[in-house]
Amino acid sequence: MMLTFILDQKISGAETDEARRQGGTFFELKKSIEIILSKSFFSKKAVNTSQLIDMILGIRVMQFIHMNHLLMLFGGVFMDDAKPMDRPSKFNKDHNKFIYLGLELPADADKSIRNFYNLFHQIFLAMINDVEIAFDR
Numbered sequence: 001m002m003l004t005f006i007l008d009q010k011i012s013g014a015e016t017d018e019a020r021r022q023g024g025t026f027f028e029l030k031k032s033i034e035i036i037l038s039k040s041f042f043s044k045k046a047v048n049t050s051q052l053i054d055m056i057l058g059i060r061v062m063q064f065i066h067m068n069h070l071l072m073l074f075g076g077v078f079m080d081d082a083k084p085m086d087r088p089s090k091f092n093k094d095h096n097k098f099i100y101l102g103l104e105l106p107a108d109a110d111k112s113i114r115n116f117y118n119l120f121h122q123i124f125l126a127m128i129n130d131v132e133i134a135f136d137r
Helices: 001-007 014-022 047-055 066-073 111-128
Strands: 034-039 043-046 077-080 089-092 097-101
Touching: 001 043, 001 047, 014 047, 043 047, 047 066, 066 077, 066 111, 097 111
Parallel strands: none
Antiparallel strands: 034 043, 077 097, 089 097
């Protein structure tokens, strides 16, 4: 869903590209990596890592609705009747179910994937505790 949204809304990744040009320690790569979604003789659908980062961090203050949608776009928010014992959760009164973060980290995940997983975990914790997140640039 997120990839479709990026293409439909023409998310450029310009803000992240500018941060890459300015240097610093946040980005190891000076250029974003292109991810080809589909390719034919006359066209190509692709996104790049700067577009993905703009979607994730491209907001100054992240409130509940953005956190929820972001985690849903990544397929991470689940609901269940039973309270999960192995992870944080919160009871959702509207649906009479527990919500929890269901993203599973692959055993062979590299450092960047682990960092995103940790970020999503922190976003989820902020969401279930009704706390906003401010991103400083």
